[in-house]
Amino acid sequence: MHSTITRAQNIFGFFTTVLFVLGAIIASTDFLAPRTPSADVFVKDIQVVRGRPHYYSTKKEEYASIRFSLSADFSSLFNWNTKQIFVWVSATWPEPSASNKSIHTNEAVIWDTIITSPSSDHLQNIGPVAMKKLIKSAKGKSIDPSRGKIELRNQKPKYQITAPSGKLAELDDVLLKVHYNIQPWVGILTWTQQVEFWNWKVIEGGVSKIFKLPALKKKDEKKDEKKKTTKKAT
Incomplete structure (x- = not known):
């Protein structure tokens, strides 16, 4: 027994x-469910200045601020098991002393966002007005296709770029890349597709053209810009 x-x-x-x-x-x-994500990212404006990039920085260093435009469609990444998608844009560049400039060993995130599915809107830390709009857009739909679409124009970065060496001015072979991470309700996390696998396709585009960071912005140039902005305001 x-x-x-x-x-x-x-x-x-x-x-x-x-x-x-x-x-x-x-x-x-x-x-x-097939996955066919696509993204186009373009650099709009770049500035390299010397200062403290964060309030907790102990010393002054060179840091870059990159404005960009992004047009992306991640709607195919949503299905009934999708909880949310984490999207971010990073800047990558090779080590200045490296002989092979095609290998990008440095990477820094400049912008990110979270896109929730209609079934997980309650997890969003947003105001009541935005919440009403989300609920209204999801009514009668299992998945709202517009959830995965991003349209940004001349977007200001959330984070500045810094380097371990403290120097970024006139850096060559810099790229912007778009990444995503899918968090399901049940299952494992999946990241940006690197290899095509059955219905899951590699992201179309998602990489900007190679660009160069400008020279360090001088104090005189900053003053001239401030004067111009004050004149425009008046």
Whole structure:
């Protein structure tokens, strides 16, 4: 005869096995939905200045601020198992002393955002007005296609670029890249597709043209710009 504890353990083990199998089946359904993301990113304005990039910086160093435009369509990444998508834009560049400039060993994030699915809007830390708009846009739809579309024009970066050496002026072979990370309700995290796999396609575009960071902005140039902006304001 089995004891009560042994029977409870058997029931619990059977229950967790069933849950695991169901979870695996749910996660595998992601492979049935095609993924065809696309993105175009363009550099609009670049500035390199010397100062403290963050309030907690202990010393002055060169840092770059890159404005960009982004047109992306990640709507195909949403299905019934998608919880949210994390999208970010990074700047990459090779080591100045490296002989092979095609290998980009440095990378820094300049902008990011989170796109939630209609079923996880309650996780968004937004105001009541924006929440009403999200709920209205999702009414009667399992997935709102507009959720995955991003249109940015002359976007200001969230984060400045710094380098371990503290020098960035006149840096060559810099690129902007678009990345994404999909968080499902059940299953594993998937990142930017590097290799085509069945219905999952590599992101179309997603890389800017190679550009060069400008020379360090001098104090006189900053003063002239301030004068111009004050004249325009008046």
